[in-house]
Each structure stands twice: as structure tokens, then as C-alpha cells.
Amino acid sequence: MSSQPSRRQMLGTLGTLAAAGGWIGLTPDESFAQDTPAGQGMPKEYALPPLPYAYDALEPHIDAQTMTLHHDKHHDAYVKGLNAAIAGLAAARKGGSPEDLAKVRDLTDSLAFNGSGHVLHVVFWTNMKKGGGGEPRGELAKIIERDFGNFGGFQAQFNTASGRVQGSGWGILAWEPLSGRLIVLGAEKHQNLTMFGCVPLLVLDVWEHAYYLKYQNNRAAYVTAFWNVIDWANVSERLSMAMRLSS
């Protein structure tokens, strides 16, 4: 299977983000304009996408046992939780009593937690490939240089933001469409979204489940190893789509 998500999958991810976390301020028309008529038909249940490569493809940098647990257990739990939150909210609306509606607060928390977890993992898996690494090329390389000075400056900022997330969270390279620039975010947990409107391009999972088996408490070694598996073509494609969506 190709590690390159289709345009439809990519747009679906962007739209899911808007729905799950309100993270990007795109209207359904904008986020689905190209190949999914907005609001037509029924939305699909969320499903766990298969990894676009073998569990051991990222060895030795990310080990097969971590990838298996991470994808099959952790990501799957987000997908199940997200579907349960959607169903729970539908039931609360249908019931309509004060007791039913009292459940909305917790279900909304669950929607943000599981929805953001699902979307970020979808991006994360496709950000990596066997034999990845190196440096980006083309427009992505030029924009990184424009917005961060040079690749080394970006890398140092991304490593520090990822390494210093307090507790569980993510390092995120994102496109910020209001000003038209790349930014690096450190998201603590992922239900606490740190900047609405951003489109994630390159994400690094720094929850302990992502690295503890191989790297124990040495998150910095895991963050450093990540640079050996990045699929820069995937990040470039995500950037060009995000830029088109914001223009």
C-alpha cells in the first residue's frame, strides 16, 4: 500500500479535524469542496485505517512492538471512543430531557479527546515511511527556510517543543492560514487544542505509549530518531493542500 494518502483521504482528515475539535476554521464547503459534496448523504462511522506499511518498517528507530500496540490498541481505542461519543450525543439530543442533556458536557470532552486522538494519529502514521528522513525539498523547504530561518532552526524548535511538552502530547508543524505561515506547536494532551485554525502537517506523538518500550524515559532519543523516518513528500502534499484551502 502506498504511504501517500489520496486527496480524498487528506481532505477527509482536514474535515474531521474541523468536526472533532473545531481546530481548523474551515467550513464544510471549503474542506470538502473538491470531491465530497458537503452535507450530502450520511456521515460515515470512524474506522481505524491500516498502517500504510508493516509494523516493523520503521525499525530500528521505532520498534515493531510499539507500533503494534500503538496502532492496534491505542489508536483503535480513540476510534471506538469517537464513535461512542457521536452516538451518545445523538442519544442525548433524541432523549432531550434535562437528564439526557446533562450528559453533553462529558460527551463533548470525549468527542474532543477521541476525535483529536484519531485525527492526529491518522496524520502521524502517514508522516513516516521506511527509509524516510533527510530534508524536505521544493516549496516545503523554501517555506521552512522563510518562516524558521533554515532547516536546522526549524528542527531545533520542533525538537524542543516536542521534548518539553509537559506530560502527554504532541509536537506539531502546522499551517496557520490567517497569516499564511508555518508554526510549531507543542500540544499538551490533545484535547487541549493550542491554536484554533491551524492545519497539522507534521506531528510527533510524545505520549509515553509512543516510545516507552524502546526508549523508556528518554524522550529526547525518540524525538531525535523520528527524523530518520519522516516522509517529507507526505508533509509537502499536506502543505500544498492546506495552502490551497486557505487561499
Ligand code: MN3
Ligand atoms: Mn499515540
